[in-house]
Amino acid sequence: MKKSELSDPFEQARLEKGYGEMNDQDDPVTILLRHKDVRKCAHNWKTFQSGAVPGRIVVPSEVNIRETRQIPFEVDPPMHGGYRAIVEPWFKRPLQPEYQAKLTAQIQDLVDEVADWDSVEVVSDFALRLQSRALTLLLNIPYEEAQTWIEWGTHVFRSEDDALDGSKAAILYDYIDAQIDKAIAQPGEDLYSVLLDSELDGKKLTREEVKGVMILTFAGGRDTVINAVTNSIAYFAEHPESLTRLRNEPEITGRAIEELIRYFAPLTHMGRVVTEDTQVCEHAAKADTRVSLCWASANRDAAVFEKPNEVVLDRKLNPHVSFGFSHHNCLGATHARQIMNILVKTLADKVQSIDILASQENIEELGEFNRKVGFDSIKVKFNAR
Numbered sequence: 411m412k413k414s415e416l417s418d419p420f421e422q423a424r425l426e427k428g429y430g431e432m433n434d435q436d437d438p439v440t441i442l443l444r445h446k447d448v449r450k451c452a453h454n455w456k457t458f459q460s461g462a463v464p465g466r467i468v469v470p471s472e473v474n475i476r477e478t479r480q481i482p483f484e485v486d487p488p489m490h491g492g493y494r495a496i497v498e499p500w501f502k503r504p505l506q507p508e509y510q511a512k513l514t515a516q517i518q519d520l521v522d523e524v525a526d527w528d529s530v531e532v533v534s535d536f537a538l539r540l541q542s543r544a545l546t547l548l549l550n551i552p553y554e555e556a557q558t559w560i561e562w563g564t565h566v567f568r569s570e571d572d573a574l575d576g577s578k579a580a581i582l583y584d585y586i587d588a589q590i591d592k593a594i595a596q597p598g599e600d601l602y603s604v605l606l607d608s609e610l611d612g613k614k615l616t617r618e619e620v621k622g623v624m625i626l627t628f629a630g631g632r633d634t635v636i637n638a639v640t641n642s643i644a645y646f647a648e649h650p651e652s653l654t655r656l657r658n659e660p661e662i663t664g665r666a667i668e669e670l671i672r673y674f675a676p677l678t679h680m681g682r683v684v685t686e687d688t689q690v691c692e693h694a695a696k697a698d699t700r701v702s703l704c705w706a707s708a709n710r711d712a713a714v715f716e717k718p719n720e721v722v723l724d725r726k727l728n729p730h731v732s733f734g735f736s737h738h739n740c741l742g743a744t745h746a747r748q749i750m751n752i753l754v755k756t757l758a759d760k761v762q763s764i765d766i767l768a769s770q771e772n773i774e775e776l777g778e779f780n781r782k783v784g785f786d787s788i789k790v791k792f793n794a795r
């Protein structure tokens with residue numbers, strides 16, 4: 411098996427019964443596996459709620475380490491729409507040419523920097539730095555701030571020995587509090603200041619609401635982007651012909667990005683809390699229990715995707731759900747897509763081949779399933795063109 415391969419651990423359960431089960435801190439989760447069910451439940455926010463107790467829709471549940479509601483992620487319609495309208499234009503800035511030019515410069519510099527190293531540990535030397543630096547653009551704050559975030563490591567709520575690390579989370583909360591104080595004292599052009607100045611139904615957002623958006627911005631796009639970037643490097647290392655093809659046919663880049671994101675599914679699943687007794691794929695789901703929508707499984711559903719376990723670089727129909735589906739689709743998707751797009755173009759332009767020297771897989775344990783989501787570490791050597 412190739413190192414860059416991400417196999418599908420859900421296939422049998424998806425075909426046989428459509429769901430799987432896992433326990434999570436005594437708050438069990440029914441994992442929905444079929445594309446159709448995942449989309450149906452994502453769309454039905456009344457029965458499958460995101461606006462439960464803060465932290466409960468995340469698996470593993472963060473209820474014990476987080477009180478602040480992440481916004482708009484943990485708010486359902488109609489309130490959700492109001493928040494979304496405030497943040498949406500800001501999170502679409504990655505479509506602007508100036509933004510793309512800055513992101514391109516960042517990514518080119520990073521590739522140039524590591525291009526002649528004997529060994530690059532992609533997660534920490536490359537993906538974490540790329541994600542942190544790019545985040546300064548999304549927040550519109552000075553580039554130097556990235557250094558602080560790089561020191562936090564790959565996940566803000568999890569650490570190497572702790573799947574739920576309250577002390578680590580506290581560092582993020584204190585940091586955000588301090589940044590909000592600064593923005594109050596001296597408003598600028600950054601996301602904190604913009605949020606503090608925003609109004610919903612004629613009232614300024616509260617400090618807690620601003621904090622909720624900021625926590626989501628820091629946490630939601632971190633390990634996911636890091637996994638997507640790292641998995642891309644591994645994939646191109648083992649598929650140099652794909653890099654060549656993208657160099658020769660740049661017009662397929664958009665499709666290739668969607669396909670890589672489908673295949674990687676950087677966020678395995680996301681939970682919902684059931685608000686009334688109901689049924690999903692002949693399984694009784696009781697009120698106040700949890701289900702999760704398994705994006706990773708839905709993306710490999712052979713009822714929807716031909717050759718689901720292959721990366722088909724120019725796949726034409728690609729209704730993947732890696733960015734979720736319906737109201738709660740990923741707010742950071744525009745930024746993430748730009749990162750992937752520029753990364754792929756830069757690699758095609760500057761890199762001839764990539765050698766994998768050593769690697770350590772990152773396996774998620776989800777009850778009856780074990781899913782490889784990426785790498786804890788992967789050392790490579792880039793060979794410049």
Ligand code: EMZ
Pocket residue numbers: 468472480483567625626629630631633677
């Ligand atoms: C939450 C989540 C959002 C959660 C789209 O995903 O990402 C997870 O990594 C965080 O732990 O708090 O932000």
